[in-house]
Amino acid sequence: MQRLDVTQRVWKRILAVKSGTAPRATEKWTQGEAQSLALYGALAEPQDAPMVFAQIGQSLDGRIATETGDAQDVSGEDGLAHLHRLRALADAVVIGVKTALHDDPQLTVRLADGHSPARVVIDPDGRLPNTAQLLHDPSVRRIVIQAVEKERPKGVETITLPRSDWICPKVIIATLADHGFKRILIEGGGITIAQFLEADLLDRLHISVAPLLIGSGPQSLTTSPVGTLAAARRPQTQAYNLGSDVLFDCLLSAQTSSIAHSKQAALDA
Numbered sequence: 001m002q003r004l005d006v007t008q009r010v011w012k013r014i015l016a017v018k019s020g021t022a023p024r025a026t027e028k029w030t031q032g033e034a035q036s037l038a039l040y041g042a043l044a045e046p047q048d049a050p051m052v053f054a055q056i057g058q059s060l061d062g063r064i065a066t067e068t069g070d071a072q073d074v075s076g077e078d079g080l081a082h083l084h085r086l087r088a089l090a091d092a093v094v095i096g097v098k099t100a101l102h103d104d105p106q107l108t109v110r111l112a113d114g115h116s117p118a119r120v121v122i123d124p125d126g127r128l129p130n131t132a133q134l135l136h137d138p139s140v141r142r143i144v145i146q147a148v149e150k151e152r153p154k155g156v157e158t159i160t161l162p163r164s165d166w167i168c169p170k171v172i173i174a175t176l177a178d179h180g181f182k183r184i185l186i187e188g189g190g191i192t193i194a195q196f197l198e199a200d201l202l203d204r205l206h207i208s209v210a211p212l213l214i215g216s217g218p219q220s221l222t223t224s225p226v227g228t229l230a231a232a233r234r235p236q237t238q239a240y241n242l243g244s245d246v247l248f249d250c251l252l253s254a255q256t257s258s259i260a261h262s263k264q265a266a267l268d269a
């Protein structure tokens with residue numbers, strides 16, 4: 001497993017690929033830079049349909065936080081830098097309300113060069129207080145997806161969608177695409193990512209494993225049970241040595257349904 005080497009020049013190239021001003025390859029790269037291009041370039045390439053990718057940082061025993069909700073240092077420093085690079089490649093970053101309540105995150109890009117994406121919180125019952133800091137940065141679009149009418153601070157967009165148990169993840173993606181977002185990062189927590197995984201909406205899933213054992217606390221990803229291992233998802237997976245953490249880049253596109261038609265199909269259902 002090669003160690004990634006995300007040098008300034010290769011990251012500059014990846015951002016240029018994203019903005020459509022340069023092709024992915026064409027010059028001599030070191031092995032670590034070439035690995036970086038393979039990993040991030042795949043997310044940066046221009047897309048026609050929305051590209052949906054998720055990232056979760058977990059312990060060796062598959063936990064994403066402690067029982068009290070401390071998730072700050074699950075990922076090591078290189079895992080965190082990786083997450084910030086993913087944010088820089090995304091147009092919008094999506095979190096569930098439990099993460100917003102526990103972490104009060106900023107969702108900005110601070111550990112890499114690049115622009116901070118729009119922020120989206122899925123908050124069906126309007127539990128997120130209007131004081132949450134992610135709602136208060138006018139430099140980016142801030143969106144709350146909710147199933148109830150709740151007034152939000154000036155400048156925050158609300159999208160009201162129907163729910164049964166859940167708000168349909170396909171409708172969420174199609175609606176975000178209608179709002180102009182092409183690259184969508186589902187950042188967590190586990191409950192939220194699992195919804196999109198289960199609905200076959202993820203093109204890629206990044207699982208970043210850090211060498212610690214937490215013992216209890218929220219599980220990484222839990223989806224519907226399968227009876228036999230033959231029925232388990234087995235995505236094509238590439239492992240990368242980030243340094244502090246090991247990243248598993250899981251390609252799920254082959255299993256995704258057509259997102260382009262998903263909104264109508266979901267609304268028709």
Ligand SMILES: NC(=O)c1ccc[n+]([C@@H]2O[C@H](COP(=O)([O-])OP(=O)(O)OC[C@H]3O[C@@H](n4cnc5c(N)ncnc54)[C@H](OP(=O)(O)O)[C@@H]3O)[C@@H](O)[C@H]2O)c1
Pocket residue numbers: 055056057058063064065066068069070071072074075095096097098099100102103122123124125127163165166167168169187188189190191192193195218
């Ligand atoms: N290590 C990491 O990478 C990482 C990343 C993010 C968060 N975390 C940690 O993980 C914990 C929270 O994660 P979590 O998995 O428990 O919860 P979560 O995914 O953050 O939030 C789940 C909640 O979001 C709402 N939601 C999400 N998708 C929905 C949908 N399709 N339809 C309707 N509602 C939807 C629901 O809210 P309601 O409950 O109101 O119905 C749901 O219970 C926190 O401790 C946080 O610090 C760790």
